Every structure is written in C-alpha cells, then in structure tokens.
Amino acid sequence: xxxxxxxxxxxxxxxxxxxxxLLHTFGWAIVFEMSENNSNEIVExxxxxxxxxxxxxxxxxxxYIQVSEYMKANSDELSxxxxx
Numbered sequence: 526x527x528x529x530x531x532x533x534x535x536x537x538x539x540x541x542x543x544x545x546x547l548l549h550t551f552g553w554a555i556v557f558e559m560s561e562n563n564s565n566e567i568v569e570x571x572x573x574x575x576x577x578x579x580x581x582x583x584x585x586x587x588x589y590i591q592v593s594e595y596m597k598a599n600s601d602e603l604s605x606x607x608x609x
Contacts, residue, residue: 532557532567539591542584549578 535541536557545554554575560566580588596603 532570536567537591538595539588540595542580542588543592546580546585546588549575552576552578
C-alpha cells in the first residue's frame with residue numbers, strides 16, 4: 526500500500542527535523558524553500574550538502590514533541606500495519 530502525502534504533512538509531523546538530524550551527521554539535509562510572500566507555500570524541496578551539524582535545543586524540543594504527537598495519534602494504525 527502506498528498513500529501519497531504532502532511535503533507539508535511530512536514537515537508538520539516532525540519527520541523533516543528527524544531526517545535532517547540524521548542527515549546532518551553526513552553533511553546533508555533536505556531543504557524546503559518557502560515562498561517569500563509569507564504564505565508558507567512550499568516552492569521547492571531538494572537534498573543539499575550543508576555545514577550544519579544539528580539543531581538548537583529549542584528546535585530539538587519542538588521536533589521531539591511533533592514526532593511524539595504523531596506517534597501517539599497514529600500508534601494503533603502503525604501497529605496494525607506492522608502486524609500485517
């Protein structure tokens with residue numbers, strides 16, 4: 526089964542932070558370019574080489590909260606899918 530999702534849902538779930546946290550180890554990141562007119566519209570998404578190695582404590586706390594909330598809201602479905 527494949528269910529197409531939006532980049533916005535991926536970002537709001539905390540998964541962009543999570544994946545970028547891992548990718549930073551190797552000097553890589555997934556970059557989201559947003560529109561300049563403050564509409565929060567995603568213009569482009571691409572992988573990039575970066576010098577970043579991690580996030581601030583504030584960003585990490587927010588990321589862990591987002592991922593935890595996603596897991597809490599989806600745990601039953603994830604467990605069923607894993608058992609199939």
